Amino acid sequence: MQLVAAGVTTDEELTLLRSLGVSLAQGDLLWPAGRRPVTNVSITPLPGEPIAVAPVEAADRRRSPRVTELMHPAATLPAGATADEVRTALADDQLASCVVLLDDSGRPQWTLDRNRFLLAVTGPYGHALHAKRGAARLADEPRVIPVGASVFDLLDVLSGSVRERSNDDVVVVDAAHRCLGVVRATDLILAIADTKVQEAAALNPLTRLPGSDSVDRAVTRRIREGDVFAMGWLDIDSFKSVNDRFGFAAGDDLIREVGRALADAAEGHPGIRVGHIGGDDFLFVAGLDQVMPLASRLVDTKWLVQGEPITVSLATLVCAAGTVMSYREASRLLAPLKRQAKALPGSSWVVGRPGSDRVDVLRRERPPVVPPLPDRTPAGQAS
Numbered sequence: 548m549q550l551v552a553a554g555v556t557t558d559e560e561l562t563l564l565r566s567l568g569v570s571l572a573q574g575d576l577l578w579p580a581g582r583r584p585v586t587n588v589s590i591t592p593l594p595g596e597p598i599a600v601a602p603v604e605a606a607d608r609r610r611s612p613r614v615t616e617l618m619h620p621a622a623t624l625p626a627g628a629t630a631d632e633v634r635t636a637l638a639d640d641q642l643a644s645c646v647v648l649l650d651d652s653g654r655p656q657w658t659l660d661r662n663r664f665l666l667a668v669t670g671p672y673g674h675a676l677h678a679k680r681g682a683a684r685l686a687d688e689p690r691v692i693p694v695g696a697s698v699f700d701l702l703d704v705l706s707g708s709v710r711e712r713s714n715d716d717v718v719v720v721d722a723a724h725r726c727l728g729v730v731r732a733t734d735l736i737l738a739i740a741d742t743k744v745q746e747a748a749a750l751n752p753l754t755r756l757p758g759s760d761s762v763d764r765a766v767t768r769r770i771r772e773g774d775v776f777a778m779g780w781l782d783i784d785s786f787k788s789v790n791d792r793f794g795f796a797a798g799d800d801l802i803r804e805v806g807r808a809l810a811d812a813a814e815g816h817p818g819i820r821v822g823h824i825g826g827d828d829f830l831f832v833a834g835l836d837q838v839m840p841l842a843s844r845l846v847d848t849k850w851l852v853q854g855e856p857i858t859v860s861l862a863t864l865v866c867a868a869g870t871v872m873s874y875r876e877a878s879r880l881l882a883p884l885k886r887q888a889k890a891l892p893g894s895s896w897v898v899g900r901p902g903s904d905r906v907d908v909l910r911r912e913r914p915p916v917v918p919p920l921p922d923r924t925p926a927g928q929a930s
Contacts, residue, residue, distance in 0.1 A: 754806030
């Protein structure tokens, strides 16, 4: 999404907008109003640190739509076509937003955006200046993307372009760099919006964490790539009694607090995936080096509801390469581990491994040690 700030009148407003990352603006500060205003004014950027943009994770790219799903047939002409031939091609194909000029092998050499081209050839003296001459003199170098790329890869291509070309079509090419079709920027925006809507629909409304599908994808990817990983299942002990004693609003607050702690612990660690699978149950997938700090934060926290202590149980399954074949199998093996964790008093953490009956108890609440009563029997008497 590109934000445009309207009505900018002071340097202070422009400075604030820059600090917020808004790069497009309109207002009397930049150019006075006029009957035929200029179309673009460049403002020298302020020195300083660039604005950080959150990277799209590789897993998100893999599950996002492919550019081929958005591809349209390209309107093409030979690289030596004249401007008159391009104008005719655009007139014959009203849906074409650009014309791609190809070499003899079908590789894109130039692209002509419909709007910019027609403005050039229909302006004063435009036909006389350009009609019989090569259209390449009005063209831009093609922006290309390989077939099979994701829409997020396409977004990288668009975001790296100059502003005037941010809405230009991108040419999809095969391994030999031959033109297969074009993708329109408007279709890209709609596809990404649809992807984000689907992701938002899968979020738990209470914690805003993704559901089990996100963890499923993470586990499936790690199994496919032969990674060693750990899958954890956390829940709140006797959660129904929390609602019964303190009310469901207090229960909701506790679930939000646990979900927030889980999300905060995973923040900054791209290899960790967390999910809220409903009620008071949470899942995570992490590398072995990430499990200890993540689990410690969850189990060692003193959870309280209106001053009363609340305990949690965590079961973790450590999976070496080839020990589990699917997310479904991993979840099945986690179930008995969770029962063992729940059977321990207080907040607990148990760890198991596929194919082994050994269960390591890493956290449990031990009963307090009661010192023996002093011996008050008088000397010489039997106790």
